[in-house]
Amino acid sequence: MSGYKIVYRGGEGEIVEKKSRFIATVCPVNSEEDAAAFIEQTKKKYWDARHNCHAFVIGERNELSRCSDDGEPAGTAGKPMLDVLLGAGLHNVCVVVTRYFGGTLLGTGGLVRAYSGAVQEGLANSLVIEKILNCRMKIYTDYNGIGKIQYILGKSSAVTVNSEYTDRVVVEILIDKVFSEALIKEITEATSGKASIEILEECYCGVADGEIIVF
Incomplete structure (x- = not known):
């Protein structure tokens, strides 16, 4: 490939929806092992949160991609998060979105928007460059x-x-x-x-x- 975009320096972003906090933590990774270690580290940091959902893409052509809803309704967290990474054309990056439940259910559409929005906020606070x-x-x-x-x-x-x-x-x-x-x-x-x-x-x-x- 002649060029592709990566997160050179990760960042963190937060949004609040109906008193639920969604904290996105973004990190560059080069392997599935890197991603697993980062996910585990973030879960330990936010051990008291209701959910720690994740998504990552690895490889010059995104040969490997994974995502997890971590207890949220299927398809409402991990997949929307992954879609944001792919839509931004990013490679070799992992994001974990931590949710502290605010007491109000958001519904399927609300969750998709919240998790997607959190990732976008996290990327906005990261340094993205083109290799x-x-x-x-x-x-x-x-x-x-x-x-x-x-x-x-x-x-x-x-x-x-x-x-x-x-x-x-x-x-x-x-x-x-x-x-x-x-x-x-x-x-x-x-x-x-x-x-x-x-x-x-x-x-x-x-x-x-x-x-x-x-x-």
């Missing part, structure tokens, strides 16, 4: 070619990771894999083939808090 498949490459050039290369890089989506100026110039960049071939072609043509380009690796990158994160 994009990038190419990390080095561009080798002489001083005559660096001006043209810097111009090309400046109008592209490439991010310069490092530059070295010795008897030649070496520029290390990250660029969305989708645009990498076109960039290589443009640099090669602009420098009449004098610049050489070395592809180091493919890696997923994302932007969090204004910084580039390499996964």
Whole structure:
């Protein structure tokens, strides 16, 4: 996949419906074991709650998904929670919604809206980023070619990771894999083939808090 959305940093959100509290706790996970541990940890934290319902999706293509109503009427909690995660296009995330019963029954529709709304609130308080498949490459050039290369890089989506100026110039960049071939072609043509380009690796990158994160 060229890119997919994840929760980089989890968060918590709460809504109240007819005096019932619905607390959503969101956490990034990479495996079913991670999800199980997070669910258990949250249940211990809210041990006195009536329900701790959960949903999670794992894998670049959401190969694994699970949900639980934890005692609520079938289909009123876990499935709506899972639908919110899938609808948001998220991967590798788990959410637990804790309910403290307020004494008034909400009915099937009310429960679906409450559990869905709680997850949305939890996601709104989390940091969601897109992981994009990038190419990390080095561009080798002489001083005559660096001006043209810097111009090309400046109008592209490439991010310069490092530059070295010795008897030649070496520029290390990250660029969305989708645009990498076109960039290589443009640099090669602009420098009449004098610049050489070395592809180091493919890696997923994302932007969090204004910084580039390499996964």
